[in-house]
Amino acid sequence: MIAFKWLSRGAIAPFTGFRWPADRSWVSAPQGAPEGSGIHACRVEHLAWWIGEELWRVELDGPILERKTQIEASRARLLDQVTAWDPAAFVQACVGRTEGFAAETPTTELADYVALIKTVDAPTAAFVASVAAVAARGTKQAFAEERAWQARWLSRALDLF
Amino acid sequence: MTSGTSQPGEQELVAALRQGDEPAFLALVRRFHSSMLRVARVFVNSDAVAEEVVQEAWLAVLEGIGAFEGRASLRSWMFSIVANRARSRAVREARSEPFSSFEDPEGEPTVDPARFHPPDHPRWPGHWCSPPERWAEEQLLVHETVELTKSAIDTLPPAQRQVIVLRDVEGCSPEEVCETLGVSDGNQRVLLHRARAKVRAMLEPHLRRTA
């Protein structure tokens, strides 16, 4: 199946430092390793939780483990990079959302988030906007709901599926 | 890397040693002596005493090699011999060295709480307020930093020192450490956690880039 993966610059996995092969060859996760040691990837709805420097389309093989905010496979290969990924545009979208929350709920807290979010990078902007959503809506689910909004934005902006 | 089985080369060395082969003994000495000194040194007061302990340990290794079954790695078996002798020696020299020592009360934070916003902070409770600054990679393996690390490890409470020397200096596996020190996996992980945090904190003022 086709899915997505966020990597650091140079197609390097952000937590393990693993360098994905440039020739797009298949990579297998170690056998018999503890749970969670497979190759992590995102369905579209998971994208906002894992924002990194590069977004890649990947092909997964073998049984897929479904988790709340990611999926896990035993084999994968890179297909192509989503070069349309524009972190600045994403940050602007999050700024817009947060300004909207501040307009709905004009507190000093929301004003602080608006000021902060204009100074941060894409992954942090996603987080701050989600925190702002909780502050504005007053519900715990607002955090995950904002991530879902961000995923839909990414899907439209990057023309994913 | 597993700890439960001897490495291939080791089996030959052990067999040769049982036959009284001197080159095999010297190969083991080259491979292990310095590490054994470091292990002894975390228990006893001085380099000189550590040397004596390790001499005794070599004799015990020779006397015990006939019975060594290879279930544990050669290294963890030898380190256990060193650790046991070093402990007895330390106790004889009246250095406080309880068998399983937990110096720090469990659950005490390993990073100064003042570096985080307090729980009642209106925006970011528990987030860094005095965050760590990146270290210059090129400064890491220079002589001065290595010396600093050595002295930082020397100032650790004994149990933490033992674990970090075995795990991070000597590269032993968690299983080897449990065998050598006679502690549980959970114990060695807690001790390792505290030790690494302390050493990091001691390195930090020296590795902080100047503004």
Add this chain to the structure above:
Amino acid sequence: MSSRVPDQPTCREIVELVTDYLEGRLPIEARTRLEQHLVYCDWCRVYLEQIRQTIRVAGSVSEESFSSQTREELVRLFRNWKGKK
């Protein structure tokens, strides 16, 4: 958790989890939450990297020399043992 945001660990909690994380001993849920935190928290990423760097420097503490006197003593010890076998 003491964070104001549901299910999101604070930096103070993260720094106490780094060893379990590096040892691969965090349950999958906790590991996921830690990694999600690292995505947006540069400071905790720096802290984790510094723990890794500390491990690396500790691993370089390993001079392998010993004196010829030590070598002689050990050879003597060996020959003594062998003689009594």
